[in-house]
Amino acid sequence: MANIIIGSGPAGRLGSYELGKLGKEAILIEKNYIAGTCLNEGCMVICALSDISKFIDSNRRFNEYGFIKSQIEISYEKIVEKIIETQEFVRNINQMENESVGNQIIYGEAEIDGDNIKVNGESLEYDNLLIATGARPHIPDVKGNEYGLTNKDILKIDDIPDKINIIGGGIIACEIANIFSTLGSEVNVIVRSEFLKEIDSDIKKYMLNHILNNVNILEHTDISECGKNKVVLTNGEELEGIPFFATGRVPNSEIAEGFVDINPDKTIKVNEYMQTSRDNVYAAGDVTGGWQLTPVARMEGICAARNMANYPNKISYNSIPQSISLNTEVSFVENEKIKDVKTKTITMPSIAGPYSFWKILPGDTGLTKIEFDSENNRIKKINAISPSSVSDVAYLSYLMRIDSPLDKYSEFIEIHPSNDTNYKIIKSLWL
Template sequence: MILVIGGGPAGRFAAVRLGNAGREVLLVEKGAIGGQCLNYGCMAVCALNDAARHMQRNREFAAAGILDGAPEIHFPALLGGMDRVQEKIRAVLDQETKNAGVEILYGSTARLDGRKVFIDGEEVEAEAVVIATGSVPAVPVVEGISLPGVYTAHTLPRMETLPGDLVIVGGGVQAAEFAYIFSMLGSRVTVLARSAFLKGLDPRLRRLALKELKDVDIKECAALNGVNGNERVESVSYGGNESETCRADAVLLAAGLVPNAAMIEGVEKGLKGEVRVNDRMETSVKGVYAAGDVTGGPFLTPVARLQGVVAAENILGIDRRFDPAAVPQSISLANELAFCTAGDDDGVEFSVPAPAGPGSFWSVPSGDTGIGKIRVDRESGEVRGVWAASPGAGIIATYMADAIRHRRTVHDLDGLLDVHPIPDGVHGLIGYAASWLRDHPKE
């Protein structure tokens, strides 16, 4: 029997791969199948972002006289509807996993100590183990952090009413996505970023993000010092030695994730508690593998899925390695802001405003259709980076990331025929870049 601990993307993909290969697999899941992505992360953001974009568009239509007034959001109904859809997806994943021949044990806790495995305190024998226990929200240790009204993505579904004043703690992707959502739903949102907000993001994408978050009060270099209140949250304190205070009906902690590895002992770990693995997803203990968020960042579902498959195939005796090069990412605001690079800054850059198309036609008056940008190697024409902001930027970034990994050139892709209309500017840049490189050979 092969034991998989955790039913998120990494564990489920590992279990299904092993089950489809005819192996006996037991998947232990303490909570709900689907892990961080389905229950608290990607799908929750999709659900709430859909509603936020709808509210934004309705207001724009009302301002243009196309609609007679804009509707109000019914926040409890939104969360309730989100949960019902998530439950349906859980049922699909459960059946899909069982159809692969995997036995799922819900509501139980698995613990590992080196090569010894315990389920609900009882030791069990396993031919191999895949640790896929995921991650949990990072919670700062400050006074008042346990007050009612302080939420993480895991506890957000318990929020009973839409906050009038919401403070979001964090300066990365998650903080930006929730800031957009709640500002569009009607909250007054303040973001406290410990350092710079969306630091490391391409400057043009960052400017677009800030434009889409124009109604959000973003405070940089503003570390959370404490949460204040009696029976529930009333305000937060932030800043340096001279701490400032701002009002808050609720606080949402969105300062990232940390590996969920407290129940894992006897294997080598890193400084942040992550389980260390090699490129076969093997831990320091023979026969014990790990995949997904528990191995450390970048905490992305596609990465976790691939790592789960790599672990499973090595258990099956197939030599497969995990290569994390050119991983596409995106931020969901009014547009998708997607990007992927080869990890260097060399090359010639080409950029253009994104054209109007599905989801962006009505953004033309405000100039918010987005951008397309690529970086190309000056000599070979290899694609070295892509940045896109549009309603479907994540799709173009996915395929351009594959081009980066396989060292495809703009000459290879020249003549690409797109589906028209398509609201992204990247596809048009490919042919232009190929022509420019032919007309301007490197001396």
């Protein structure tokens, strides 16, 4: 009997690959496309479109400076065509990678039947099972919600919409707003409570003033109805534009209902070994809730796989770095283990370097804010806006996870030229 993995997103794909590397027989079952939401409907699609929005933003800036004179003609149809072509290429690589360690991949919809998995009319026994079925966009229960688009529909849009109404106030809503406002759409973001309420207030203020300044954000506002090209607010006001839902995600846990314990929010309940209420059944990725991030899903899938292969392994979620993919990246991390201590905060403009030199004159190079525990010599929280913030914060989050003292940061040498954010942070800590 083999180890069976249901779902080939980051959790399932990396979990099955880890099992193969450990010499264990693994069967990976996928209903649609290998690589899951990330490649096919989510973050990689956002990255592809964000690359284009960054180029458009730079072109606008260079035209304003007068040393480039150009007009950009955008073909959304061609953008979609090339994204799909790239997705197909990457899917082939992901499949070959899994098959290279001896794994079998079956395309079909799986059904759990006790100690067997039914797929394509066959019944397969398993030693261990990993459920990595991911999540899907949440659709609000409002009249006309069938007209609303989600991240699953971005590559189905025929052309750049003249107007778009994004319902939701989280990271996905923010990224979609940035992309389409840069592409030329008139964008409203309709937020039931507060826009990006988890983001530091100084960082959010900078984002609104310097990055999302062409986006109309309506906080403490809700909708009562959607139309094909409109939304109706609860106060009766109508806003023209395509409705787009960015209102959270729902776990695809139906496959496991009545089989393993399910949390009240419909996520699959797991312990620190990614083990469910059944000893030989594991779950990982978005279907378990928590941090719905690709790197975390990978980490969970690998953790589950090692336990399935009898290599005991626990999961830890401390100091998980995050980012928002905009025309200038926003990244942040917090060490949750540091609590109830007096901290010192340093706020500084980000330094210019690659992709930000031409932002010096208008003062758009970014902002970095760091909070540290001076008594215990540890970093507590970092928020950074700069083209290099993704790598900067990822590096610093690692040092936070291994509980490195601040003195060790001075041993870090950057590759120059870069934005030198780490260097400036390190230099400022002892001022």
